[in-house]
Amino acid sequence: MLANQGLLGIAFFEATASIILLVLFLLFRRDNHSSYFRFWLGGWWCFTFSSFCELALLIRQLPGLNLASILGKAAALILFLISVVHCSVGSERRFLSAVPLFGLILAAVYYIERRGPRQVASLHWETSIFETVICLLAGWVMWRSQMARRSHGAQLLAGIFLLSGLHGLDRPLWLANPLFLLRVAFDHFLGVALGIAMVVVVLESARTRGEELNDKMRRLTLLTAASTQTLSIQEVINQVLSHLVKSLGATHGIVRLKEGEGSSAQLVARASVGFDQSYLTRYAKLSATQPWAQHVLKEECQFLESREEWDPAALKRVEEAGLKTLVTLPLPGKKEPLGVIAVGSTRLGRFQPDELSYLVNIANLLGLTLQNVNLFEQVTAVQRQWEYTFDSIGDPILVHDRAGRILRSNHRLSQLLGRQGSALVGRSVTELLPVQNAGYKSCPYCEGIAGEGDDPDPWLPGYFLASNSTFADPSGLQLGTVHVNDWI
Template identity: 35%
Template sequence: HIAPGINLLADLLLGFSMMLIVLDDFKLRTQRLRVVNALTTTIARAQQHGPMMLTALEELKGLMKVKAAWFRVLEGDKMVIAQHIGISPEFLKAAGYLKLGQTQQKVLQEAKPVVIKAAAADDTVREYLKQEGFHHIVVTPVLGKKSPIGTLALGSTQRRFYTREDLDFLSTTANQLGIAVENLRLLEQVLRSQRQWMNTFDSIQDLILAHDSEYRIIKANQALLQRLGQAPFAVVGNLCEAVLPRKDSDWTGCPYCARGDADFIEGPDPCFGGHSMVSTSSYSEQGSKQKGIIHVVRDTTERQAVEEKYRLLFEQVQEGVFVATPDGKLLDCNDAFVKMLGHSTREELMALNVDIELYASAEQREAFRREIEHHNYVRNFEVTLRKKDGSLLTAAESSFATRNAAGAIERYQGFVVDMTEKKRSEDDMRRRNRELNALNAMAVIATQSFDLDEILNLTLRQVMSLFGAETGSIYLSDLDETTFRRRAGWGQRSEQRAHFSEVVFPDGFGDLVMRSRTEVLTLEFLPHLPPLVVDFVQADGLPAWIWVLLWSKDKPIGIMGVSSREAREYSSNDENLLVAIGRQLATTIEKVRLYEETCRAYEDLRRTQEQLLQSEKMSAVGQLIAGVAHELNNPLTAILGYAQLLEGEGLDERSADFVRKLFKQAQRTHRVVQNLLSFARQRKPQKQEVDIRKVLEETLTLRDYDFKVSNIAVERDFGPDVPAVTADPHQLEQVFLNIINNAVDALLESGGGGALKVRIASENGNVCTTFRDTGPGIKDPKRIFDPFYTTKSVGKGTGLGLSICYGIVKEHGGDITAHNDPAGGAVVEIRLPASGRVAPAEAAVAPRREAAIEGRILLAEDEEAVLEFERDVLVGAGAQVVTAMSSDEVKNRLSSETFDAIIINGKMPGDWGAPEVYHWLTEKYAGMEKRTLFTFSSVADQEIRKFLQENNVPLLVKPFEVVDLIKHARGLLQQKAQAASAD
């Protein structure tokens, strides 16, 4: 049951609600109508679409209650925000320029608004919409008459439902805006075109005047307005007579129309004075029969002034200007042309015939006619003109031909330039070029060559060519700075000059020259020169001469001079040129001399280095030979010793003969080893009297095996009474071995076999040693002793052997030469000064018998064969012998037994050499070191030899004779016996 009055209340509420809805709808419509009115007003007043669109965005933003609104313009395939309100700079920077996406394309194609939620937007703008806080955006297409213009977007942060009326309103508004934007764009384009035309019209510098048929001004450009000093409103619409000034002329209507109907008229300007050229044309407006006139006025006052200047130039120019006919009549010319040809007036010159009376060469005139007929002009054509006084003038003509309508030449006109000064300048230029070329040639040869004679001769030839001289000479000073020698000379020499191939100036070149460092000597210096210098500079006997001193710091290092038969005076330019050449030549001479000194120093250094390398090589060879000798001397000691012992055993004759041959061959082997050691040992030269025959024989023994294997016969011719020479036998052995090696190599290269002849004889106080082989000879005997010169193949020779030999022989005061024998082969000869005494013969040692030795001897050797031999010899001589083969065994024996003497190897294993053994004995068994004998295979070590000599230690070098071992052992035991008797 419904209470009474409820229905009435419901009806009232419903009616009130409907009234509110109607009122709200009315209010919304009123707002929309206000927005439409505002947009209509804005569109009607707008001149540009940008401000208009910004106003529309503000109205729509307020009406639709949204946060932001923006307008995107379609530009190709891009959508660009053109106007906006309510969006952040970050959004504008990130999303202001987007490619045309699917959503945008759909909106434009469907031509109706679309509501897009931020979450469902394209990937390209979704994040940016969320950052702005938008819940959704409403995108409405903005369409033009023919194509879409862009889109209108409204961004809202709240949820909202849009009615059909809302969307239709947005669509209608966007269409209005699209049409307005399109119209405004067209208007802007028209206005822009109009402004461009007006700018072009006003930018023309000529005066432009447009008037109608009643002479009322329709248009005037900015140039005319500025010339009049009037604003456009004061000119346009007024009559020409009221606006344009009058300048000393009467005219009516238009001043430029009054001058005639010609299209182009040039003359005095009726309005502004001066001169002008007027272009006149008529026109009629579209859709109207009324005609108008346009005048374009160009000011030619400046051009008229320029023409006047050119007229004055014609009159006043210093080059000759002329106008003449082909038949030789002179039509016009300037005063310079008159003056150039020596005439007093223009009329006087113009009365002459050009071809006959002015041009001196008919051939030149004919060539001129051909050239100008072919090319219509000539340029710098050289002609010879005849002056009034009959003298000739060389000139350069540049002219052209003027032709008539038929193509025939009517006249010549052009310029004539006096070439006299130019000729002189060209001659100077050619002279300068010759000088520069000569200096350049001298600089090039000075740079590229270090041959001083070549440089001096080329420089002298260039100087003689420059100065046109017949003779020339260059002298350079010696180290004494007073002697000058001729190093270069050209031309025929006088008899007196021939005597001056070398000249000495004891007083120099005089005090004045030396104090002032004079560089050029001419006739004016003769009174100040010493008499000898005066005779020297005038020795060629020619009238013209000049000399230049070549200075190096404060002293002259040379002098150069040239002479000529033709009398002439040398100008200051000539002297300056000669000074420049002299300075350059002096610098070059110093450079070459420095280069030569550097080369000599380098050569000395290289020779020293090579000698050092040779010395190091010989040292290495010596070490190698010493090692080999050590290994050979031990068995040789045993062989020789046992051979000597066998000789005393009373063998039968056949066995004794075998023993003697064995002993002889062992001794031969021993000599070979000793010669090798002697040859390879590095030591300071020690000169003594030596028998050169013995030295040579020992050297030949070193190559005896090679002689036999290579089938080389050695022929000896040793004189019986050959005197001794004072020399280092080891260095002589090195010289002989080098020569023999070269001879063997030459014989082997020619196929093997042959002969080597060796001769020693005494000749004129010298001992002459000659080596003669049957090989192919020497290719270049003059260079055979030069360092690094070799004829051997790569890797077989250094070219130092004979160079070192040459140095050794010269150090001994001798001489070495080489040449080829006419019969074939090479000949090397060595001459050494004889000492004046016959070489002493080796004294034979007479054997003697000694008594038996008694005592205990400790014998220590590291090689068993040598140890057994020495023990057998000492036991056979009567001694008691205890042996040891190591240092430890020696120490043990000495600590447990007593010995009268010690015989020990000087190089026991375990670094127990002679110095170590000697010091150890001195410390442990004082006095025993005095009764110790050391044996060595070789004593090449300098330190060991020095130690043995300083301590007077007895030693034996293997292989040694049996008697020598017994003799030293007896001496040691006798020292023991003498010490015991003294006690």
């Protein structure tokens, strides 16, 4: 029989709960790529290792198990603190420069505890104070963070850290306390509660991410609908860019369209958000032959993560704008990219995978929309040119279908009849040319009642010789007749 079944039961509870939470964290890791969660997962590995070392120590007194348990918990608390700082600040700051300090702290804990008693929950004052300070600092940082104001999980995590720190103030005196088992059990309960609080934080974060994704999809739907209601390229670009920057929580965005071909091709700024006018004036046009531009136009995406990958000129422009994060993508066209779109932020951070997918979808949508709007503009220009040519003809022209409904008339005919041309389309010929002036059934010019040039025209002032030309669709089906009245 073991001397103390109570401590063994407490340690077994913490070890089993730790391994269950570790499995949960590993499952969460598939969808959560945040830096704070990476540090927390590493800390929980250390915490679980410490729990199993403590459980093994209670089963068999092997040398080094107590020291391994203490060092494991110390390492876990350090990683928890780093995770809390990342979670609170919301940045991707690197802590590599602090690694020697953390190693020095663990070495100091090893030096202090290496000759200590092999008793569970027995620590020197120095180690106890260190763990208390770490817990209180982590709780204070989390409690004052913006995340704690909107997340119940963050509030719970901060409260548990603070309570754990206060509870461990007198840890070296626990052995002499009549409530020793209760103090140890409560300490282990707080350790497991830390993991449960982080589970709540992750679940709340996933819910928030889902709501943000739904909002992005709603914005994407609105952009798709808006793009079908305008024929202006500039209007489309402005709408898409403003919605995109806002939905991603970014601070800057710019769209550059490619103009010209070959070595003279340039990327011209057509819309921007967040950039001042002086910056846009200096960099209104950039050569499409620059290394960064060629890289973007040939690749799918370019990130500002490794500064060594950017050429000095591009890096200088990014630094002038004060950007810490930047993603640049091509706007796909039918044969080649139409330009590039860049979204960035002055805050240090990283776009999440779903945000990058959303950005890629928006870039594809914008490229497709630009092609469609450009095609519509070309069609509109051709149609307008045809209308100008049609209206510039000096002879009155009338076009009607087989049923005698007016399809088109030129400006000269409207002038002679004293009516607006747009008001004639869709009306019948009998409404335009009163039957009482000359008896006919459908069209006087088709039936030879008028337009022979021998007598004055019953409706137009003067003598007119009408030429009648039928038109048909590609299958040969007659659609109507064109009458050109030549004044003689």
